[in-house]
Amino acid sequence: MEVEVSLSREKTNPELKVLGACPLDCPDGCSWVVTVRDGRAVGLRGNPDHPYTRGALCTKVSRWLERAGQDDRLLYPLRRVGRKGEGRFERISWDEALDEIAARLEAVVAEHGGEAVWPYWGTGTLGYLQGLEGLPGRRLFNVLGASDHHANICSSAGSAGLKYTVGSPAGLDPEDLAHAGLILLWGTNPLTSGHHVWKFVQAARRNGAHVVAVDPVRTRSAQQADEHLAPLPGTDAALAMGLLNVIVGLGAQDEEYLAAHTLGWEEFRERIEGFPPGVVADITGVPAERIVALGERIARTRPTAIRATQGLQRHAGGGTALRTLACIPGVTGDWALRGGGLSFSTSAHMKLDRAALYRDDLRRRPVRTLTMSRIGDTLLEAGDPPVKALFVIAANPVGSSPDQERIRRGLAREDLFTVVLEQFPTDTVDYADIVLPATMQHEHFDLNDGYGHLYLACNQPAVAPPGECLPSTETFRRLARRMGLTEPALFDSDEELAEQALSSGHPWMAGITLDRLRKEGFVRLSVPDPFVPYAEGFPTPSGRLEFRSERAAREGHDPLPGYVPPAEVADPGRAERYPLALVSAASHHFLNTVFGNNPELRRRSGGPVVRLHPDDAAARGLADGQRVRVHNDRGAFEAVLEVTDAVRPGVAASTKGLWAKLSGGANVNAVTGGGLTDLGDGPVFHDTRVEVGGGGAAQVT
Numbered sequence: 001m002e003v004e005v006s007l008s009r010e011k012t013n014p015e016l017k018v019l020g021a022c023p024l025d026c027p028d029g030c031s032w033v034v035t036v037r038d039g040r041a042v043g044l045r046g047n048p049d050h051p052y053t054r055g056a057l058c059t060k061v062s063r064w065l066e067r068a069g070q071d072d073r074l075l076y077p078l079r080r081v082g083r084k085g086e087g088r089f090e091r092i093s094w095d096e097a098l099d100e101i102a103a104r105l106e107a108v109v110a111e112h113g114g115e116a117v118w119p120y121w122g123t124g125t126l127g128y129l130q131g132l133e134g135l136p137g138r139r140l141f142n143v144l145g146a147s148d149h150h151a152n153i154c155s156s157a158g159s160a161g162l163k164y165t166v167g168s169p170a171g172l173d174p175e176d177l178a179h180a181g182l183i184l185l186w187g188t189n190p191l192t193s194g195h196h197v198w199k200f201v202q203a204a205r206r207n208g209a210h211v212v213a214v215d216p217v218r219t220r221s222a223q224q225a226d227e228h229l230a231p232l233p234g235t236d237a238a239l240a241m242g243l244l245n246v247i248v249g250l251g252a253q254d255e256e257y258l259a260a261h262t263l264g265w266e267e268f269r270e271r272i273e274g275f276p277p278g279v280v281a282d283i284t285g286v287p288a289e290r291i292v293a294l295g296e297r298i299a300r301t302r303p304t305a306i307r308a309t310q311g312l313q314r315h316a317g318g319g320t321a322l323r324t325l326a327c328i329p330g331v332t333g334d335w336a337l338r339g340g341g342l343s344f345s346t347s348a349h350m351k352l353d354r355a356a357l358y359r360d361d362l363r364r365r366p367v368r369t370l371t372m373s374r375i376g377d378t379l380l381e382a383g384d385p386p387v388k389a390l391f392v393i394a395a396n397p398v399g400s401s402p403d404q405e406r407i408r409r410g411l412a413r414e415d416l417f418t419v420v421l422e423q424f425p426t427d428t429v430d431y432a433d434i435v436l437p438a439t440m441q442h443e444h445f446d447l448n449d450g451y452g453h454l455y456l457a458c459n460q461p462a463v464a465p466p467g468e469c470l471p472s473t474e475t476f477r478r479l480a481r482r483m484g485l486t487e488p489a490l491f492d493s494d495e496e497l498a499e500q501a502l503s504s505g506h507p508w509m510a511g512i513t514l515d516r517l518r519k520e521g522f523v524r525l526s527v528p529d530p531f532v533p534y535a536e537g538f539p540t541p542s543g544r545l546e547f548r549s550e551r552a553a554r555e556g557h558d559p560l561p562g563y564v565p566p567a568e569v570a571d572p573g574r575a576e577r578y579p580l581a582l583v584s585a586a587s588h589h590f591l592n593t594v595f596g597n598n599p600e601l602r603r604r605s606g607g608p609v610v611r612l613h614p615d616d617a618a619a620r621g622l623a624d625g626q627r628v629r630v631h632n633d634r635g636a637f638e639a640v641l642e643v644t645d646a647v648r649p650g651v652a653a654s655t656k657g658l659w660a661k662l663s664g665g666a667n668v669n670a671v672t673g674g675g676l677t678d679l680g681d682g683p684v685f686h687d688t689r690v691e692v693g694g695g696g697a698a699q700v701t
Contacts, residue, residue, distance in 0.1 A: 152676075242281075277292050338530045353502075613647050
């Protein structure tokens with residue numbers, strides 16, 4: 001079957017503008033315009049007509065077409081010829097690849113059962129057809145009875161916590177930050193990872209808003225804020241409780257709102273009393289007077305908006321942290337105001353029919369769930385049955401998941417059959433038995449949104465795929481046919497899948513059809529204007545903001561929000577051995593490990609860097625520009641030291657996104673661990689202790 005590419009153009013027009021959308025793991029979900037000339041994509045820009053994108057792309061995606069044409073692009077199916085991890089392959093045909101995959105899958109299922117197969121979807125693309133939102137191939141894996149995949153690596157902890165408090169991980173429309181009088185950028189650095197929201201922050205500032213950044217590191221965004229507070233990693237919930245203590249101490253809580261719209265206030269108020277500023281200062285490292293000053297500012301400023309994204313919840317108490325932050329606008333009444341409340345993700349506002357895409361009803365019986373960030377432990381330890389076949393789809397766990405060495409050991413198992421659908425030879429590809437070349441966004445059809453706005457987009461293919469690359473949906477249609485499966489749902493076209501996704505019947509999807517999306521390129525959800533999502537109530541069991549959650553209690557959790565300490569960071573014994581708390585935030589030049597092989601972005605990034613406060617560097621006899629070794633009992637990576645007071649004492653700051661094999665053999669995930677958060681079973685990247693010691697001469701990768 002040939003993949004059809006419909007360009008819908010006039011033959012007399014030598015240049016075509018094709019509307020699409022960025023598919024990457026970023027809240028902005030940009031609308032873009034691809035310029036096509038003579039069948040080639042020759043230009044890419046942000047869509048100037050999109051109210052959120054407004055014509056701008058980030059420094060990473062601006063190099064998208066350059067990346068698509070890189071010499072290391074995977075264009076043909078490959079079969080491993082060397083040892084696992086060596087990355088040596090031979091080219092084979094699609095027929096050979098599908099025959100081998102089908103035979104190996106059938107053998108695994110026959111001997112070990114369907115749950116021995118693990119489809120491992122990642123965040124390399126977020127589309128509803130080709131990416132994480134739609135989980136391409138899930139219907140096939142459901143028919144086989146494969147293990148379920150818990151894609152926990154992004155936002156599961158915060159989502160779980162917010163559901164207990166407000167009933168949904170979705171909150172205020174980020175565009176409405178423009179209406180805020182006070183904005184708290186809490187554990188988020190939008191100028192690096194989602195810069196389009198900044199124009200709404202700036203609009204608020206022009207109207208007199210005050211902007212506060214809360215982050216252990218003085219990031220690009222914190223440098224532009226009016227104020228910066230630097231708590232120890234993982235202590236954000238304690239800081240939130242301290243701010244509430246100040247607010248309540250001033251009598252600034254909104255009693256009318258509390259009585260009409262919340263549940264469990266008196267119990268929660270008692271807990272707040274246990275977090276006076278002095279106690280919170282000892283926990284967080286933020287001076288008590290700074291806590292008092294910010295609490296007083298929140299008390300007198302309406303509306304107050306909190307922008308908190310994924311980095312905040314990547315520690316042992318991450319779920320509770322978001323649960324507690326959402327209580328601040330509950331106490332002040334800001335959830336009822338345009339420009340007030342909390343913004344974490346807008347994904348739950350997108351009411352597409354994911355169940356229709358997944359078709360979990362095709363499973364003959366319930367199956368076990370395997371957790372994404374625990375891939376190393378699962379491949380090495382899971383039994384009954386062990387994982388015998390692994391499909392890695394738009395993911396690079398060797399580079400992006402915790403406990404890198406255990407992942408490598410798991411993937412090196414000779415009895416594990418691994419198939420990787422990819423665009424480039426990542427660290428994970430090196431362990432594959434079969435590699436299948438995947439299309440890039442401007443080469444296939446998809447539906448996309450952003451988890452930082454309220455627009456749904458249609459991504460039209462602008463050019464034909466190079467070589468023998470296929471969309472993931474087509475790959476799984478072909479595999480189902482090769483396996484002799486007959487379930488009709490396995491062969492639905494991309495257009496049929498899109499129609500099914502759009503047919504949820506939810507009022508917010510009213511008027512959004514595939515024909516309209518194709519014509520207009522993007523459509524805003526049919527939400528009220530202005531959109532204050534919880535002005536009339538919350539999607540909780542009680543219909544109120546729940547300070548006390550009976551559901552949390554039934555599920556074995558504290559019924560009240562509060563503070564759950566980080567595990568490693570707050571462990572005195574581990575702190576004695578490894579005195580520095582490591583944070584590995586997003587790089588300005590890479591998106592996770594996407595773009596990690598782009599020569600120009602690698603040059604701009606300068607290679608692996610770790611940043612220490614001058615006091616911490618001096619205590620170790622380390623100098624700026626020195627090559628150092630960052631290590632703990634899990635592993636180590638080398639980096640160039642930057643000595644700067646932008647990092648608070650006691651913290652080592654690095655970034656994620658580097659390919660290990662292009663960075664001396666290891667990246668920051670050589671030292672991160674496979675623990676899980678208190679709620680939602682999320683990963684704990686920022687709950688890591690390390691030591692930093694001298695290495696060789698400085699060098700740039």
